[in-house]
Amino acid sequence: MVLMVLFFSPGRGGRRDSPYAARAWEKRAGGVILASTMSQRRDHIHRHYTPRVHPERDSYDILDWGSAATQCARFQVLADLLRDTPALAGLPRGPRLLDAGCGLADLRPFLESRGQRVRYVGADLTPAILKEARRRQPDADLVLTDLFAAPPFFPETFDVVFASGIFNLNLGNNDAFVQRAVPALARLAAGCVVANFLHAGAPVKHAHCHYYEPVPLMAALAGAGRRIDCREGYLDHDFTLVVWR
DSSP: OEEEEEEOOOOOOOOOOOOOOOOOOOOOTTSSOOHHHHHHHHHHHHHHHGGGOOTTSOHHHHTTOSOHHHHHHHHHHHHHHHHHOHHHHTOTTOOEEEEETOTTTTHHHHHHHTTOOOEEEEEESOHHHHHHHHHHOTTSOEEEOOTTTSOSSOTTOEEEEEEOSTTOBOOSOHHHHHHHHHHHHHTTEEEEEEEEEEBTTOSSOOTTBOOBOHHHHHHHTGGGOSEEEEEESSSTTEEEEEEEO
16 A cells, blocks of 8 residues: 655644534634535435435445445555554544444444444434434434534544545535535544545546545645645555544
């Protein structure tokens, strides 16, 4: 696996250890996404994913992944980071993990099957997706919310925020959206944000997807954390950024 690293000046506020509780963030510059854009984004996502939901359909197919293997390859990048980062691996009860855009919460059993203990919370904005996730995993902690509108969590509620595939659907303004969305996720994390993206160098591309160049994206997200790592090589059409707080 290829690893690139960029360092930036830290920009953190004070940590809050309060458990998550419903509240709206201030509508300040660089905070939540503009309301008109949020509504259009939600509608586009709902139209794409809602018709795909069926109780007998494989979860990776509902979520529009190419295969279960490629979905798991992305999960493995996170599992490796949780295992190899002492500050996370050493937490007695496991890190507090937010699965942003959790879909059917497949990450939860994936980590459990590998003995990776986490305090898991999944969040998704598509009601049909979350309803099916709750049917498949009734004991999972799942929240229906738009994390980029009025997230129901205090800043730094989680040690790690994971975002797998949520930036892949072509929304028409992905580059601008990502530059607001990743810092919004970073404010929820005390440790890091782990987010994957489709690679501009992918050998096959799909019209309904958006693809990114790693280095320009890392530069655009410079203010989101003190350091950004890029993990490549686990798939030929994907890369993962780790934004350290």
